[in-house]
Amino acid sequence: MTTTDRRRTSARRESLLGDQPGAFASARFQRITPMKARRVVDLVRGLPADEALTLLQFAPQSAAETVYKVLESAVANAETTEGLPAGDLVVSVARVDEGPTMKRWRPRAQGRATRINKRTSHITIAVQPADVVVAKSKKGAKK
Numbered sequence: 001m002t003t004t005d006r007r008r009t010s011a012r013r014e015s016l017l018g019d020q021p022g023a024f025a026s027a028r029f030q031r032i033t034p035m036k037a038r039r040v041v042d043l044v045r046g047l048p049a050d051e052a053l054t055l056l057q058f059a060p061q062s063a064a065e066t067v068y069k070v071l072e073s074a075v076a077n078a079e080t081t082e083g084l085p086a087g088d089l090v091v092s093v094a095r096v097d098e099g100p101t102m103k104r105w106r107p108r109a110q111g112r113a114t115r116i117n118k119r120t121s122h123i124t125i126a127v128q129p130a131d132v133v134v135a136k137s138k139k140g141a142k143k
Contacts, residue, residue: 012024016093016124016126017092017093017126017128020128020132020136021082021084021128021129021132022078022082022084022089022092022126022127022128022129022132023074023075023077023078023081023082023084023126023127024074024077024093024124024125024126024127025070025071025073025074025077025124025125026070026122026123026124026125027066027069027070027122027123028099028122028123029099029100029120029122030066030099030120030121030122030123031118031120032062032063032066032119032120032121033119033121034096034097034098034099034119034121036061036062036063037063037066037067037096037121037123038096039061039063040056040059040061040063040064040067041067041094041095041096041123041125042094043055043056043059044056044067044071044091044094044125045091045094046090046091046092047090047091048089048090048091048130049071049074049075049086049089049090049091049127050086050087052071052091053068053071053072053075056068056071066123067123067125070123070124070125071091071125071127074125074126074127075089075127078127084129088129088130088131089127089128089129089130090127090128090129090130090133091125091126091127092126092127092128092132092133092136093124093125093126094124094125094126095123095124096121096122096123096124097121097122097124098119098120098121098122099119099120099121099122100120101117101118101119101120102117102118102119102120103115103116103117103118104116104117104118
């Protein structure tokens, strides 16, 4: 993908990757609380993509399965749309945003009711080639 083609892409891609090569994937409205999903996402941020996939396969948290699928999709997007080799990719951006909360009521003692919040998450993962991530970190360290 040329630079001029990349400029015509979405604002979401622009905010995640800028004009750098890479790809992203997201899973929206996932029925896992953002706090639990962030624990898993923090494990893989900055790791090479193949190591992160291996780590997620064996992570005991329930959110690991969803994060694994999103990361797998991001790697596939990088291979097919950008033509990047899968072995060279690094997880550059990994974030979990809060989605809408479903509010439910539960009966309690003496005719009262309490609210149960069923939270949802938007999980976004971006992968970039390792040399781009290293150059970006060196550039940030100089400032």
